[in-house]
Amino acid sequence: MIKYESISDLVTAANARNIKLSQLALEDQAESLGITELELYEKMEINFSVMKQSVQEGMKKDIKSTSGLTGGEGYIMNEYAGKNDGGLCGEGLSKAIARALSVAGCNASMGRIVAAPTAGSCGILPGALVSLYEDRGFDEKDIVMSMFTAGAIGMVVANRASIAGAEGGCQAECGSAAAMTAAALVELMGGTPDQCADACAMAIANQMGLACDPVAGLVEIPCIKRNVSGLMIAFSCADMALAGIKAHIPADECLDAMKEVGDVMSTTLKETAAGGLATTPTGIKLKEMVFSDK
Amino acid sequence: MNIFDIIGPVMIGPSSSHTAGAVRLGRVVNKLIDDRKLKKVEITLSGSFAQTYRGHGTDRALLAGIMGYKSYSPEIRDAHKIAAERGIEYTFIKENIKGAHPNTARIHYFLEDGSEGVMQGASVGGGNILVKQINGMDVEFSGDNNTILVMHEDKPGVIASVTNMMHWEHEDLNISKFHLSRQEKGGEAIMTIEIDNKPPETLVDEIRGIDHVLNAILIKRV
Numbered sequence: 001m002i003k004y005e006s007i008s009d010l011v012t013a014a015n016a017r018n019i020k021l022s023q024l025a026l027e028d029q030a031e032s033l034g035i036t037e038l039e040l041y042e043k044m045e046i047n048f049s050v051m052k053q054s055v056q057e058g059m060k061k062d063i064k065s066t067s068g069l070t071g072g073e074g075y076i077m078n079e080y081a082g083k084n085d086g087g088l089c090g091e092g093l094s095k096a097i098a099r100a101l102s103v104a105g106c107n108a109s110m111g112r113i114v115a116a117p118t119a120g121s122c123g124i125l126p127g128a129l130v131s132l133y134e135d136r137g138f139d140e141k142d143i144v145m146s147m148f149t150a151g152a153i154g155m156v157v158a159n160r161a162s163i164a165g166a167e168g169g170c171q172a173e174c175g176s177a178a179a180m181t182a183a184a185l186v187e188l189m190g191g192t193p194d195q196c197a198d199a200c201a202m203a204i205a206n207q208m209g210l211a212c213d214p215v216a217g218l219v220e221i222p223c224i225k226r227n228v229s230g231l232m233i234a235f236s237c238a239d240m241a242l243a244g245i246k247a248h249i250p251a252d253e254c255l256d257a258m259k260e261v262g263d264v265m266s267t268t269l270k271e272t273a274a275g276g277l278a279t280t281p282t283g284i285k286l287k288e289m290v291f292s293d294k
Numbered sequence: 295m296n297i298f299d300i301i302g303p304v305m306i307g308p309s310s311s312h313t314a315g316a317v318r319l320g321r322v323v324n325k326l327i328d329d330r331k332l333k334k335v336e337i338t339l340s341g342s343f344a345q346t347y348r349g350h351g352t353d354r355a356l357l358a359g360i361m362g363y364k365s366y367s368p369e370i371r372d373a374h375k376i377a378a379e380r381g382i383e384y385t386f387i388k389e390n391i392k393g394a395h396p397n398t399a400r401i402h403y404f405l406e407d408g409s410e411g412v413m414q415g416a417s418v419g420g421g422n423i424l425v426k427q428i429n430g431m432d433v434e435f436s437g438d439n440n441t442i443l444v445m446h447e448d449k450p451g452v453i454a455s456v457t458n459m460m461h462w463e464h465e466d467l468n469i470s471k472f473h474l475s476r477q478e479k480g481g482e483a484i485m486t487i488e489i490d491n492k493p494p495e496t497l498v499d500e501i502r503g504i505d506h507v508l509n510a511i512l513i514k515r516v
Contacts, residue, residue: 004295025297029296029297032296033296040297043298044297044301046304047298047301047302047304050304065308065349066308066348066349066350066351067348067349069349106307107307107308108307108308109307109308110306110307110308110313110351110354110370110371111306111307111368111371112304112305112306112307112366112368113304113305113306113307114301114302114303114304114305115302115303115304115305115310116300116301116302117299117300117301118310118420119305119307119308119309119310119313119314120308120309122307125301147301148297150300150301151297151298151300151301152297154300154301155295155297155299155300158295158299158300159295163300164419164420166419180300216346216349217342217345217346217349217350218308218346218349218350219307219308219309219350220308220349290348290349291345291346291348
């Protein structure tokens, strides 16, 4: 059984058998859950199909969050992505942004999502994976398998640092999701386990210290758009790793630093809505608007 | 922890603690009510639940759970409407419950047959819950395991009778957690027994048959 306490241990174990991180995690988890690898794969396949549905649901034009503060961002971005060669980011990336916004918007409107690793950060992994599936023709089986790589990385993050905004700030939610997604993307593009770890390390380093400061305490502002920054970091760090750029600080040390930063972070910046964007004049005004008993 | 704690759960948004956990708290009440017909619920929201319930859909989530829906049921969004269709009256009260966890709900339910009950519990993060009180007595269980609640008179030997019977009649049954509290010496008491196994069908009736036991309820994983 694997302990999921070190990304470097995962890489060493995969390299020793010349297998992908996803295969390593699939075998281990099947054994630990007492089911066959096929049964486990099929469970993950269901999660991928829910992700595809969340993209569709959240991309509807008239979708609104329960508070009424947000809604429709996925639709607007998707329209934009189809015009002018997709704007500055190009059509591929712009559509991925639209999908991340859609899933996060689906969550805010009480739609069905897969927490990955949390509800607040649920748009990052599907934003990347559904895009590779729908726009780039990647095989569904490879994509579902890459979710095991993302999951294995996420378990190490949870064990070594945190995946809860209340414990570690947004770096623990969107940061973790970006690291998990970066590793999955590297594997899908044919990268090595070492490159997965590098992408992961760079993604964590790039979101180090990010506060969790939701306006009115709701999973909307800035959470929905932070799914986009997490997605962009995942893509860029995966590409850097695939290009051969190495992380200067190893992934495990990045996680230890993330834990330390989360521990010293003020509680006002850890999902309490008592600081950051939540207590800006506009943040307070929006809160009053939502909670007035009208 | 397993891989589906990270890539999962599949849930209705927006918040694992304020939505998914709230559904599970409601489901505990659903199990307490069992097959009986629900007439009315008064739901007290405390702390962060009271502040943010509307934006997080906590009210709909609790109501949906009480009606038996799960944390991934799309019906959660329409819980108010469904409750009205079923003729269930509901009110939400914002009140600070002293000393309670920030995400606490107290659900007072009234049944068609005239009986009633109260459950108080908290959503403690990541969709996990902790049930803290039933009918005013302290309990402590997470709903992650099959749990048996045994209401009984506070008399010597009742715990031994229950646990001995469980072992004699069902050798493989293993208790993973046990909690006891009482209203007053010699008054009504409640045992919370969490077990590793699937509960045998006859178990609850067997416990009900033991001297000084007033009632037993099985709360399957919620």
